Amino acid sequence: MSTEERDTLLVALFFERAGNVISGEEMSRRLGISRVALHKRIEYLRAQGLPILSLPRRGYTIKEIPDLLIPPVYLALSKIGRLGRPYHYFEWVDSTNRVAMELARSGAPHGTLVVAETQTRGRGRLGRTWFSPKGQNLYFTLILRPDIPVLEVPQLTFLVSVAITEVVRERLHLDALIKWPNDVYIKKKKVAGILMEMESRDKRLLFLLVGVGLNVNTPLGGFPPEISNRATSLMAEGGKRYLRPQLLAWLMEAIEKWYDRFMGGCREEVLRYWREHNFTLGSPVQFEGGRKGWAIGVTPQGALLIRAVGGSIISKEAGDVEVVK
Amino acid sequence: MDTRELLELVKALAEMPVDELELEVEGVRLRIKKAIPKPVSEKVEVPSASVSVPSVAHRVAQDVGLSPTFPPDAVVVRSPIVGTFYRSPSPDSPPYVEIGDIVEKGQTLCIIEAMKIMNEIESEVKGEILDILVENADSVEYGQPLFLVKPFS
Numbered sequence: 001m002s003t004e005e006r007d008t009l010l011v012a013l014f015f016e017r018a019g020n021v022i023s024g025e026e027m028s029r030r031l032g033i034s035r036v037a038l039h040k041r042i043e044y045l046r047a048q049g050l051p052i053l054s055l056p057r058r059g060y061t062i063k064e065i066p067d068l069l070i071p072p073v074y075l076a077l078s079k080i081g082r083l084g085r086p087y088h089y090f091e092w093v094d095s096t097n098r099v100a101m102e103l104a105r106s107g108a109p110h111g112t113l114v115v116a117e118t119q120t121r122g123r124g125r126l127g128r129t130w131f132s133p134k135g136q137n138l139y140f141t142l143i144l145r146p147d148i149p150v151l152e153v154p155q156l157t158f159l160v161s162v163a164i165t166e167v168v169r170e171r172l173h174l175d176a177l178i179k180w181p182n183d184v185y186i187k188k189k190k191v192a193g194i195l196m197e198m199e200s201r202d203k204r205l206l207f208l209l210v211g212v213g214l215n216v217n218t219p220l221g222g223f224p225p226e227i228s229n230r231a232t233s234l235m236a237e238g239g240k241r242y243l244r245p246q247l248l249a250w251l252m253e254a255i256e257k258w259y260d261r262f263m264g265g266c267r268e269e270v271l272r273y274w275r276e277h278n279f280t281l282g283s284p285v286q287f288e289g290g291r292k293g294w295a296i297g298v299t300p301q302g303a304l305l306i307r308a309v310g311g312s313i314i315s316k317e318a319g320d321v322e323v324v325k
Numbered sequence: 326m327d328t329r330e331l332l333e334l335v336k337a338l339a340e341m342p343v344d345e346l347e348l349e350v351e352g353v354r355l356r357i358k359k360a361i362p363k364p365v366s367e368k369v370e371v372p373s374a375s376v377s378v379p380s381v382a383h384r385v386a387q388d389v390g391l392s393p394t395f396p397p398d399a400v401v402v403r404s405p406i407v408g409t410f411y412r413s414p415s416p417d418s419p420p421y422v423e424i425g426d427i428v429e430k431g432q433t434l435c436i437i438e439a440m441k442i443m444n445e446i447e448s449e450v451k452g453e454i455l456d457i458l459v460e461n462a463d464s465v466e467y468g469q470p471l472f473l474v475k476p477f478s
Contacts, residue, residue, distance in 0.1 A: 125441060127415020150405045151467065154440040181440040196442040200405050208442075302440050303407075317464075318409040318438045 003041075004075070006031055010041060011050065011076035014062040023059035045072055067217075067243050069115050069138075078249035082111040083142065083256040090114070092134070094121040097197055097211040100141035104199070104207045110145040115248070122213060123195060130193060130213040131224060137233070138214040138244055142255065145207050146263060150200045153208060154302045154317070157182045158274045159262055160194050160210050163254035165277050168192075171250055174237050180280035180295065180304045180321060184214075188279075189232035191215050212251075217241050271300065280304065284324040287316065295321070395473055400450050402472040404465040408439030412461045420461075422472075426454045434472055437465060452476040 001009075010031060013022065028038050042060060046052050048070050053061050066073060071089050078084050086109070093099050093116040100114045116139050122130035132139050144156070161182035168176035168184065168191070176184050176191065184192035195211040215233035223231045234242050261269055275281065280295045285306060287293070293308040303315045395401055404410070412420040412435055421433050428434065428448045437444045455473040459465055 125438070125443075126411070127418060150444075153406070154442060157440045157442055194441060198442055198444050199447075200444070203405060317407050317440060 001032075004071070006033070007041060007045060007072050008075040010038075011045065011072045014050075014052065014060070015065050015076055018062050018064050021055055021059045021061045025059075027060070048072060065243060065246070067241070067245070069117060069245055069248065074115070074245045074248060077245050079253060081253065081256050083259070084111060084113045084249070084252035086112050088112065088114045090116045092116060092118045092120060095119050095123045095211075096139050096141040097123055097195060097209050100143055100209045100211070101197065104143050104209060108143050110143065112143040113140060113252070114143075115140045123211070124193060125195060130195075131215075131218075131227060131231070132213065133218060133222070136218045136222070137216045138212065138248055138251075140212055140248065142210040142212075142252075143207055144210060144259070146205060146259075148205055148263075150198075150203050150205055151301075153198055153205055154181075155267060155270070155300075156208060156210075156262070157194070157196060158302055159258050159270050160196075160212070160255060161192075162270055162273045162277070163258045164192050164194075164212070164214065164251060166258075166273070167247070167250045167254045168234070169277070171247075172234060172238060172242065174234065176277070178274060178278040178280075179323060180278065180298070181302060185279065186232055186234075186237045189230055191232050191234065191237070210255075214247070214251075216244055216247060267300070271298070274298070280321070280323055286322045286324055287314075287320065292324070295323075395470070396455070396475070399455055399473040399475055400452065401470045402434060402446060402448065402474060404437050404446070404467060404469045404471055406437055406439050406444060407467050408437040408444070408465060410459045410461065410463050410465045410471065411436040411438060412457070422454050422457075424454050424457055428452060428454060428474065446471065448472075448474055450474060450476040 010027065013027065013030065024035055024038060028035050031038065033041070042052055049066070049068055050070075050072065051062060051066055053063070055061065065077070069089055071087050074084075074087055074089070088099070088103070090099070096114045096116050096119060100108075100112070103112060103114065118134035119130065119132035119139050122132035122139060124130050130139070146156070158181065161178045161184055164184050165176045165178055168174050168186070174186055176186050179185055182194045183190055192212060192214040197209040197211070199206045215231065217235045218233040220236040258270060275298070281297065283295055285293055285295045287306060291308060293306040293314070295304055296307050296313075297305040299305065299315065303317045304321060306314045306316060306321070308314055414421075414436065421435055422428055428451065430448060430451045432448050433445045434448055435446050437446060452474040455475050457472055458470050465471065
């Protein structure tokens with residue numbers, strides 16, 4: 001067992017019994033290490049930021065699972081799957097996509113996850129920035145390496161929005177819906193954005209970066225004025241704080257589940273969930289800087305079909321489409 | 326001879342078993358050659374008489390779906406996906422490359438965006454940018470030529 005695996009087990013034990021005292025003797029036994037070695041690991045985890053309390057002659061305790069994204073916390077909460085490991089944690093980065101790009105180019109494996117507490121240059125489309133205050137929300141980039149033709153990659157954009165929407169709806173019971181192609185909204189305000197980047201060679205995908213910004217615990221009044229009327233957070237909608245490492249673990253689990261379905265040939269399921277949980281189809285939309293029409297469908301490849309005023313049908317693969325309120 | 330007469334002439338020629346016609350009227354010499362319909366591509370509508378201007382030849386050819394001719398030594402960089410072509414990382418930043426620039430192998434030439442997936446297109450060779458065949462923010466098709474790069478040997 002590696003030191004990381006042992007630390008993960010130790011933290012998982014603390015979380016399982018959060019609020020209760022566990023004796024040093026029991027811990028040593030369960031981990032198969034000496035009391036001295038245990039003491040060293042606990043000192044190390046404390047230095048990492050875990051709030052472990054020592055109670056003389058009784059043992060150790062953690063009052064509650066801390067809202068920290070440091071590796072021992074995330075790894076203890078996440079199931080051992082393929083996505084989300086290796087786990088790279090940073091207190092701050094310029095952009096998680098930029099860091100992931102560097103890692104992917106030097107061969108980082110499928111499933112590698114880059115997480116940051118804050119981004120100094122969080123990226124949106126076309127050089128726009130993503131609001132990334134420290135310690136409040138989730139900012140991460142996942143590296144995927146599916147062996148598929150480049151032409152099929154756009155379908156994966158739906159997949160990630162479907163996974164996020166499902167977690168917010170099923171685990172948190174908030175009314176999340178998707179705006180074409182992949183933004184996640186609650187009550188017509190954006191709660192999550194996805195920006196993907198890819199590299200390909202000879203029409204095959206080399207890797208795909210899935211960059212996600214999810215507003216978790218930014219308070220209602222915490223957004224800058226220029227986005228305050230169209231941005232929201234899970235806390236603003238749900239009325240309570242959410243545990244980011246737990247949420248991240250659920251997201252990885254959900255992305256993996258949908259990814260396996262997709263790669264296993266059940267691509268219609270992704271499209272069906274998308275159709276059933278979006279608010280773009282059937283709405284009047286504005287596109288290409290002022291043209292008006294109605295969103296009438298999506299193609300299996302993910303392009304949006306718009307019936308423009310005047311009758312012509314347009315298929316859009318990219319660009320801004322605004323749902324007219 | 327006015328446009329109407331000229332068009333009638335072209336129309337008449339199209340129906341005749343004649344491939345080429347040359348005539349001189351009032352000091353204007355005119356030569357019309359019938360294009361032989363070839364099965365170039367299933368989508369193409371072959372015009373009965375076509376005008377070609379060399380400098381925009383490849384653009385015209387692109388529009389009608391014919392395969393354009395490029396300098397034999399140039400590397401054609403094509404779009405791997407259907408999407409929107411961007412010459413710079415953001416609207417306020419300068420383009421990745423200009424005509425005449427020397428690019429390294431692996432240097433980013435542009436971004437193609439499809440459904441919020443950013444695809445950085447890199448040069449496969451070290452060389453000089455001979456031409457940029459698409460305007461910023463244009464929609465591009467799968468396999469559409471984007472750049473001509475003259476490789477350094």
